[in-house]
Amino acid sequence: MKALIDELRSISTTCISDAMQGFNHLNTAIKPLKEEYKICGQAITVKVPSGDNMMVLQAMKSGKPGDILVVDAEGARYRSFAGDFVIGLARTLGFGGVVADGTVRDILSIKEMNYPVFCLGATLACSKKIGMGEINVPISCGGVTIHPGDIIVGDANGVLVIPKERAEQVLEAAETKMKKDQVRAESALVNREAALKYIENLLPEK
Template identity: 75%
Template sequence: MEKALIDELKFIPATCISDALQGFNHCDPAIKPLKEEYRICGRAVTVKVPAGDNMLVIQAMKEGNPGDILVVDCEGVQYRSFAGDFVIGLAKAVGFGGVVANGTVRDVLSIKEMDFPVFCLGATLACSKKIGRGEMNIPVSCGGVTIFPGDIIAGDANGVVVIPQDKAKQVMDAAKQKMQKDQVRAEKVLMNRETAIQYIDTVQPEK
């Protein structure tokens, strides 16, 4: 059931999922895909590491199943990267569906060439060391949102939103309704100037 639910969510814009969550649970807007066309949707595998230490990022890659999303909490530090092209290549090789982090990568051009979804704060030069501090499979904070292992992570060019696992079906149903409502409205209103003006005249302040 969960796989089928995630497969359906993959086709729903992150904006509609955000609306279904009433605008809550989206990561800081600074966390964006390295390529606008990237989309992700999958279960969170979480890891928390201090800045400049990515050993547990690598170890966490044994914890996931194909299609899961590796969520890295590196405290928002941008000076040192949490991964370069080799570490991101490992995540792709073991079958993750993408990586989300409140940190930076390096080797950004070669990572883009992998065509593997990475959502982060951007790129930097400095590498990490492998010391081994941190924790895996715990609640983490990423972009201001608490993410529990098993929560569903969805993201596209607009950003990343987190669906609590116990609300996944409810959120999916509401997001699908929002998407369908938006499609119907666009088909009805955006036909020509007359239909657009008619719509504009009906817009009222929200209460």
């Protein structure tokens, strides 16, 4: 699986999206805190009630380096699912990134970590630690069902989910799409005449 993930990491999210016919995109409101962030790894899933992050900490014990911590925080915006300390723990433990349909706080210090976090933005209010929730179960994050072990890929364009049982198929289709895009660019983006010819071939006959 590691080799497959490494190959997927080298392909643009847009090619992977095309290979999946545009399905399995998380809500576009879930964005990286910095545009340069890119993630690719298997999901460790955690479901927490709005404003409670005890199970986020518990989930960190079950991951391995490179995994992506995916938090179903119910789209909560008032209370954060994590601050800079919790995000710092994820980085120290070697997670490949954090994705959540919730908000963080301490956003400036999190950005200073240069550690990939994809979420709904920032808030002031801290999380509670009541302890409700579940770990490594199917969750809904950003409107998409995510199972433990599914592959999460994200960058400035957004985040998508590749079901683990379809990973090889999606990789093959994405590589094919990437090669077609390269050929198209080499043939159509050479000069003005080539660009006009390509456009003409796309347009219906009059």
